[in-house]
Amino acid sequence: MISVYIYRDKNSSIKKIEMTGHADFGFRGDDIVCASASFLSYTLLNYLIEVLELDESQLHYEINEELPYFLIEIKNDESAERAKQGLEFYEIGIVSLVEHYSDNVDLLYREV
Numbered sequence: 001m002i003s004v005y006i007y008r009d010k011n012s013s014i015k016k017i018e019m020t021g022h023a024d025f026g027f028r029g030d031d032i033v034c035a036s037a038s039f040l041s042y043t044l045l046n047y048l049i050e051v052l053e054l055d056e057s058q059l060h061y062e063i064n065e066e067l068p069y070f071l072i073e074i075k076n077d078e079s080a081e082r083a084k085q086g087l088e089f090y091e092i093g094i095v096s097l098v099e100h101y102s103d104n105v106d107l108l109y110r111e112v
Helices: 032-051 078-102
Strands: 003-006 012-021 059-064 071-073 104-110
Touching: 003 078, 012 032, 012 078, 032 059, 032 071, 032 078, 059 078, 071 078, 078 104
Parallel strands: 003 104
Antiparallel strands: 003 012, 012 071, 059 071
């Protein structure tokens, strides 16, 4: 199962997203659920770096395709405000995956 953790601060702003695990919906390389979750995560990261131009002082990310593990962490409030729409768009996509593939994707919320 893919586990997605969305971390919000006391103001409900998304500050960190963590994704780990395998969907086990299909064979590795042909798993549409895994591909969908990966697509959402990489699209968010590309948006933050290429469109918003967040740099290392504003954004931390880690990717390990072998585990798999994906982390995006917004480092400050100003960057979180700039990234708000992209982060919420990602959340909508993950919620949709959970609604359609609840045996394969789990979404948990945590506070930072």
